Amino acid sequence: MDALSLVGLSLALVAIIGGNYLEGGHVGALINGPAALIVIGGTLGAAFLQTPVNVFKRSLAILRWIILPPHIDLPGGINRVVGWSMVARKEGLLGLEPVADSEADPYARKGLQLLVDGTEPESIRGILEVDFFTQENRDIQAAKVFESMGGYAPTIGIIGAVMGLIHVMSNLADPGALGSGIAVAFVATIYGVAFANLLLLPVGNKLKSIAARQSVYREMLLEGILSIAEGENPRSIELKLQGFLN
Structure with missing residues (x-):
């Protein structure tokens, strides 16, 4: 958590x-209910209009990362890769088949299966980089949904404020109706600015940072798997991958 x-x-x-x-x-x-309806409803409506369905679904799926982020263990991942290289050095690449079958991470499992199949290093790089960049782009686009809502919310708040002032101006003859109109005007502005700067923009930026850390982890796996394919010494692989810890 x-x-x-x-x-x-x-x-x-x-x-x-x-x-x-x-x-x-x-x-x-x-x-203030009307102000909340204007800001939240208007912001969501603008986001729905802008965002493809699959991207919006992904944004909802990764929202839980704010409280329950995925576990990213770079030192542990390096140790795993070094362990794979030791198995490959002792038993050959076919010795990694049981490891691939038991691997929980789909990205790592795919890389190990390519090693077991004897795929050339350049082909391994090409195949895994497609997965790497596709997943990174998918998560970044999902995180940008919240950034875009953070851009819309203050403007929607201003729209709510103008609507409230219109209500005030149309009821100048009725002093009893002035209070509610002024309240909607100012509270809508507060909702828009606060919703954007205290929730939406921070959420979007945090999701992007988590996606970036995941990309670093996948890049580390990619380099480790390529090093195994090229027959590098486990100690050399470990020293190379430790650069990702910086």
């Missing part, structure tokens, strides 16, 4: 609500 995400979200909420309280406001002043 990524405790830092929970701490960050909680701190942001406490800062906003606490600051409002210290200024003499109350929580109820920040709760």
Whole structure:
């Protein structure tokens, strides 16, 4: 579990609500249904219009990474690759077949199977790089969905503010209706800016950073598998792959 995400979200909420309280406001002043409907509904609508269905589904699938990020163990991965190289050195590439059959990571399993099949190093690179870049692009595009919503939300908030002011201007003769219109105007702006800067943009950036770490891990596996295919010494492979730890 990524405790830092929970701490960050909680701190942001406490800062906003606490600051409002210290200024003499109350929580109820920040709760406004029409403003929330305008900002959230408008932002989602713009995102739906912009995003292909498969990309949006992927963005929802990886949203859990904010709290439960995938386990990325670079030192452990290097040790695994060195272990594979030792097996290949002692038993030949065919000795990796049981290892490939029991490997849980689809990317690593595919690479091991290519080794077992005796595929040339350049062919291995070409095949694995397609998977590498496709998965990286898929996750980055999914993360950008939240970035795009972070760009739309403040503008939708301004639209909500203008709508509230229009309501105020059309009811100047009725002082009792002025309060609700002004509330929608200002709260919609707060919702738009806060929704973007405290949630959507940080979520998008964090998902991109996780996708980048996964790409580094896959690149390390790729280099390790190619080194095994080229018959490099396990110690040389270990020294090479340790560069990814920096």
